[in-house]
Amino acid sequence: MISDAPVLQQASEPAENVAAPSRLSRYARPLLGILLPLTLALGWELVVWLGWSNGRLVPPPSRIFATIAELARSGELVRHITATLWRVALGFAFGVVAGTLLGAISGYWSLARRLLDPTVQALRAIPSLAWVPLFILWLGIFETSKVALIAVGVFFPVYLGVMGAILSVDRKIVEVGRTFRLSGPAMIRRILLPAVLPAYVVSLRVGLGLGWMFVVAAELIGASEGLGYLLLDGQQLGKPAQILAAIVIFAILGKLTDWLIEVAAAPFLRWQDVFVRAKGA
Amino acid sequence: MLALDRVSKTYPNGVQALARFSAEIRQGEIVAIIGGSGCGKSTLLRAVAGLDRASSGTVTLDNEAISSPHAKIGIIFQEPRLLPWLSVADNIGFGLADLPAAERREKVARALERVGLAEKAQAWPRELSGGQAQRVAIARALVPQPEVLLLDEPFSALDAFTRRDLQDHLLDLWADTRPTLILVTHDVDEAVVLADRVLVMRPRPGRLFDQIEINLGRPRDRNSPLFENFKRSVLASLDRSLDRSVPDRDATQGPGQAMWW
Numbered sequence: 001m002i003s004d005a006p007v008l009q010q011a012s013e014p015a016e017n018v019a020a021p022s023r024l025s026r027y028a029r030p031l032l033g034i035l036l037p038l039t040l041a042l043g044w045e046l047v048v049w050l051g052w053s054n055g056r057l058v059p060p061p062s063r064i065f066a067t068i069a070e071l072a073r074s075g076e077l078v079r080h081i082t083a084t085l086w087r088v089a090l091g092f093a094f095g096v097v098a099g100t101l102l103g104a105i106s107g108y109w110s111l112a113r114r115l116l117d118p119t120v121q122a123l124r125a126i127p128s129l130a131w132v133p134l135f136i137l138w139l140g141i142f143e144t145s146k147v148a149l150i151a152v153g154v155f156f157p158v159y160l161g162v163m164g165a166i167l168s169v170d171r172k173i174v175e176v177g178r179t180f181r182l183s184g185p186a187m188i189r190r191i192l193l194p195a196v197l198p199a200y201v202v203s204l205r206v207g208l209g210l211g212w213m214f215v216v217a218a219e220l221i222g223a224s225e226g227l228g229y230l231l232l233d234g235q236q237l238g239k240p241a242q243i244l245a246a247i248v249i250f251a252i253l254g255k256l257t258d259w260l261i262e263v264a265a266a267p268f269l270r271w272q273d274v275f276v277r278a279k280g281a
Numbered sequence: 282m283l284a285l286d287r288v289s290k291t292y293p294n295g296v297q298a299l300a301r302f303s304a305e306i307r308q309g310e311i312v313a314i315i316g317g318s319g320c321g322k323s324t325l326l327r328a329v330a331g332l333d334r335a336s337s338g339t340v341t342l343d344n345e346a347i348s349s350p351h352a353k354i355g356i357i358f359q360e361p362r363l364l365p366w367l368s369v370a371d372n373i374g375f376g377l378a379d380l381p382a383a384e385r386r387e388k389v390a391r392a393l394e395r396v397g398l399a400e401k402a403q404a405w406p407r408e409l410s411g412g413q414a415q416r417v418a419i420a421r422a423l424v425p426q427p428e429v430l431l432l433d434e435p436f437s438a439l440d441a442f443t444r445r446d447l448q449d450h451l452l453d454l455w456a457d458t459r460p461t462l463i464l465v466t467h468d469v470d471e472a473v474v475l476a477d478r479v480l481v482m483r484p485r486p487g488r489l490f491d492q493i494e495i496n497l498g499r500p501r502d503r504n505s506p507l508f509e510n511f512k513r514s515v516l517a518s519l520d521r522s523l524d525r526s527v528p529d530r531d532a533t534q535g536p537g538q539a540m541w542w
Contacts, residue, residue: 172360173362175332176364176375179332180376271406271407272365
């Protein structure tokens with residue numbers, strides 16, 4: 001998920017007013033990325049179709065899509081997606097709120113940072129899945145423990161992102177605020193918040209990526225619905241197509257929600273002096 | 282009147298950047314502070330701006346002690362320091378947040394017109410050239426109509442042509458409300474073009490070495506022999522300030538005495 005963040009793709013931009021060859025490469029480049037998976041998928045489809053393999057353990061794309069269609073028809077797909085989305089949304093919300101608050105406090109007050117940050121960093125060093133048994137004991141095996149686990153996963157990147165962003169706000173810009181005698185709240189609203197926003201959006205996207213990671217972990221532990229349950233069910237009943245179907249849906253949802261954050265943040269980040277996002281990246 | 286009385290600054294690491302600097306600057310006067318590197322020019326300016334506190338000594342503006350940024354004192358830095366997330370117009374209006382929106386818009390529009398960037402009002406700072414960005418910074422500092430405007434090597438990052446252009450432009454803007462200008466520079470030409478008085482500082486620790494009145498009418502002709510003379514005398518003073526064998530002269534002598542030719 002982290003590597004899905006917009007990559008510096010300046011190379012294709014200056015080619016705008018140059019002639020055809022570079023224009024071709026501009027549109028062809030994103031397509032190049034699809035070439036490999038497409039070839040593999042079609043190749044495998046062909047192999048199974050020709051009967052060189054029965055495709056039982058590695059089902060061909062057509063069978064995966066058929067499974068998805070089947071799940072959709074029975075209404076099960078919607079149920080599982082809703083359950084998973086709801087967990088991610090709740091966990092993400094809690095994680096973001098806590099991470100933002102604590103990150104902002106640690107970034108803004110050095111005393112709070114000295115008090116708080118070592119503990120948070122120590123907690124961060126614990127592999128988050130190690131919390132699972134404890135969360136189950138404390139919060140039960142139902143929704144609460146799952147949401148808590150996701151929130152923990154989301155919390156750390158957001159906390160780190162917010163704190164780091166505040167600490168790295170340019171002193172020179174802050175000085176401009178001081179010369180205009182901004183009060184504390186005005187300084188936060190007019191200087192710190194906008195300065196921090198780009199890094200904050202990145203940390204939200206990283207956090208969301210981890211949220212998706214942890215929802216799988218949470219649902220594998222024990223759930224009666226959700227995409228993670230679909231995975232587990234597919235394993236136990238020997239239905240690799242169902243597992244792959246769930247994986248495909250995870251990929252789509254992950255990309256989609258990440259894209260939503262990007263789109264929602266874009267109007268606030270128009271001022272940034274940065275690269276052009278490559279189409280279809 | 283802006284009065285600096287024995288202003289000293291010693292940094293926590295023990296470096297004494299400024300030692301007992303005293304000067305009185307009249308309302309509306311243009312003063313250039315010039316000196317070798319490490320002579321405490323910027324330290325001095327930051328103390329006047331209220332961004333840093335002097336270790337000892339006082340800065341007073343019309344008998345009011347300055348210890349933190351003051352409404353009547355504006356500053357322009359070496360870099361434009363525009364806020365990248367605000368449009369050019371919003372950057373200029375940054376210090377006017379207390380005014381009603383209509384009045385603010387009107388003042389900003391006038392300032393934009395005045396610095397010749399009216400068509401750039403809605404542009405982002407990243408879209409400006411270096412000279413344009415610095416003009417926006419000047420407009421931003423001037424629009425709240427400060428009594429004292431501090432300039433910390435404001436044109437040193439610009440090419441020679443743009444620098445000249447902006448020097449003239451600054452004088453032009455200064456004539457509108459005639460604030461006190463205190464300009465830190467290492468460019469002798471710039472000091473003589475702009476200033477009524479040039480203060481020469483001596484490094485380690487930074488202290489006042491000499492002051493030279495520039496008795497030239499405005500606009501000044503950069504090619505006139507008189508202009509050259511003033512430049513030469515400032516340069517000579519600057520050379521002597523860096524020569525350790527020359528003792529400190531009494532820098533508080535009256536104006537005119539520095540004109541030794």
